[in-house]
Amino acid sequence: MTTTAPRRRASxxxxxxxxxxxVGTVSNVLNRPDRVSPATRERVLAAIDDLVFVPNGSARQLRAGTITTAGAIVLDVSNPFFTDVARGIEDRxxxxxxTLMLASSDENPEREARYLRLFEEHxxxxxxxVPSTPDVEHLEALRARGVRVVLLDRPSPVDTLSSVAVDDxxxxxxxxxxxVDLGHERIAFLNGAHTIRQCADRSAGLHDALVELGLDPGEALVEITISTLNADGGQSGTEQVLGLADRPTATMCVNDLTALGALRTLRAAGVPVPSGMAVVGYDDVTFAGELATPLTSVRQPxxxxxxxxxxxxLDPDDVVEQVTFQPELVVRESTTGVG
Incomplete structure (x- = not known):
């Protein structure tokens, strides 16, 4: 009987x-990619993928099974939504x-890839x-190398990866x-790029409901794309809304941080909430109900x-499962007024 010697692990x-x-350039690509030109970086990453390279220190630890560490990469850990999600991860x-290692991708695929390599190395x-792009092929490859992967806040587009998401x-x-029940027939939506799954799904949900209620989304909905999903983005988007000739009477925000910027801008412009402009957020983070005008928001668990x-x-059987939670609308004074 012949045996095949195991393939030597790439160095x-x-x-x-x-x-x-x-070797120094490879090290820079792994740890300080900003120091390497894009062309060289791509060549090194292609070699890493081709050779299925995992740094030796990590490989020894993985083989020994002595490490009990999990990692999480979210879009922005400073966003209270992801802070709360991270606490749920940490508690479990x-x-x-x-132990938990936590990082932010800032919606940047290169930054996400860097953290994936660093986590694997450690x-x-x-x-x-939370994938920064719809493509999850690199995460499937990671799982094929023996690292368990769960998509967070995203439904899985493939049947090889588990996921936990909310029906946005x-x-x-x-x-x-x-x-619409409150009488608003023209709504602004401050949203991010549709390459972000939540942004695309929340836009689709607004369209679905308006059609269901007999309104034409082309007339009833003004979608404004903002570059950052935070208070600054909410401010710039609201300034655009206030500049419209046919101004909407309500603003839906892609998240509560964006809504915070919207409320701040409306207050500075002397527009009362909700009589001059109703505002709805999304996520129902901790501060939503504590604002001077408590924020109506879609609560996510x-x-x-x-x-x-x-x-x-942590599932010992490593079963692939897709889990979807249902959100809940929490109505407060930013849409209904006092009392």
């Missing part, structure tokens, strides 16, 4: 040789004596990731019905979202 020198660069991991055994179409539709994602990651 950083192998990567450097194949990419025709120095603590039950299993795991022996992280499982990852929960339903949440946005509930907000639209609420505004943030702690449950994180807790369930970690639960899937």
């Amino acid at each position: 950083i020198s192998d990567v450097a040789r194949q990419a025709k660069v120095s 991991l603590e039950e299993a004596d795991y 022996g992280v055994q499982g990852l929960m990731v 179409r339903a949440g946005a539709a509930a907000a639209a019905r609420h505004l 943030t702690h449950q979202l994180g807790h369930r994602a970690a639960d899937l990651l």
